[in-house]
Amino acid sequence: MTSREDIVVFLGPTLPRERAMECLEATYLPPAEQGSLVRTVRALKPRLVVLIDGSFSRVPAVRHKEILWTLAQNIPVIGAASIGAVRAAELGPVGMQGHGLIYRWYRRTPFADDDEVAVAMMPAELGAAPLSDALINIRLTLGAARRAGILSEALRRAIETVARRTYFIDRLYAPIIASARSVLPAETHAELGRFERWWPDNAIDQKRADAIGLLRRLAATPGLPGPPAVRPAFRLTEAWAHDLDAAGLLTSDIADVP
Template sequence: MVSELVVFLGPTLSRAEAAGILDATYLPPAEQGSVVRAVRQYSPRALVLIDGSFGRVPAVRHKEVLWALAKGIPVFGAASMGALRAAELSAFGMQGYGFIYRWYSMTPLADDDEVAVAMSPPELGTAPLSEALINIRLTLRRAMHAGIVTADERCKLETLARDTHFVERSYPRLLADARSTFSEASAVALDRLADWLPSGALDRKREDAIGLLTKLARGSGFVGKPLNAPPFRLTEAWAYDLDAAGLWSDDIKLILSDEGS
């Protein structure tokens, strides 16, 4: 099967909305082996990494992105796991897009946790079940500038959000924790924030994903062979990763023959 574009998408943006922007083959969030499988199955003109899985499965490996780049396949990233990998691999030809990608590129020690969210399984649509820390922090900054909370209250709310495990982060949880720990003097501000959030909250991950898909739909993102993509070098660790992803028996001979081994 041949597909112009393959997009790894999950909780950041619904597949229906994404498909309305860009005609592509949409796959669940990438994990270890996903890039290799997609290239072997779809022979895509380009790959787009937005969401990725981790924790319950190994995350998509840097090495398989490098392998795709070395084969001349442009790889784009934005919003979530895609922004992370693009920031890490931009020197090798992966192309990043959006605010979150730029922020990770300029903040080498930033936590992966900033974009992590809980999500439902692929069978249930990989819907988001929590809120990303980076969205919460940007929303609180906006609330401060709008006079909803003070600078001190914003800092305390950010600390509460950061100290909450990513699977439990949400605005209702944040407000409940704040009400139980802040002084009574902040009660009015928290009520203001609760009333403001439905219209004022930012979702930067979603905005970045829409921006990248729109750019690609307009045909303004494609290049030829990825810039700076180095020749791919086979390693023992790469072979172990393929084996762990269940690709050894099916594809390893083809992959090795592709690389001239």
């Protein structure tokens, strides 16, 4: 097992920390936000950064620029499952690595919305547990229900439309089904009831599956992934200097880390 100080994992609502520790012994930190990677690299000097979860509503999200900066320090960054999958798909051409179905979907789906993986969560101090369901998980579950003969294709599409129109902090199966029942014809209600009974035991949590898959892969792989084959060029910009200041950091904080 790789030592704890070698790997830092930003984790929140996607997977409970206790479950993550069963897969990989590492240093687990709360969801990343603007400035998190810089602070972590400066303080802990990890050999690998794993980005799974991030905060984005009450605080600014983790910036592309600080991932580029981390890569420029010859520290590999791998993303999966949530904001990590989004950033990995966006920054793959400059060396960030990705893992899992959600990452691959973002990589091949131009203009896919970050909203697909967004969930409400408890404060990090209380464990950052999820308070809503991710749209991508709901869509995969609806697809599974269609293949299992629980839903017709027409009703699958109708429920997905309701889920898409629901604000991410309110996305939960029960209220989505209730909303669908209120707007769809009465003849669909029996089918909705069948799905209502089916989903609790059959819902797909692809975010969790991708996170577990990455942690297990790292635990099973001797050593650590190497740094980017091409170290990305890094240049401080006025915009990122402003972001650093907003995060309580100084431009001196991004001097190359030995």
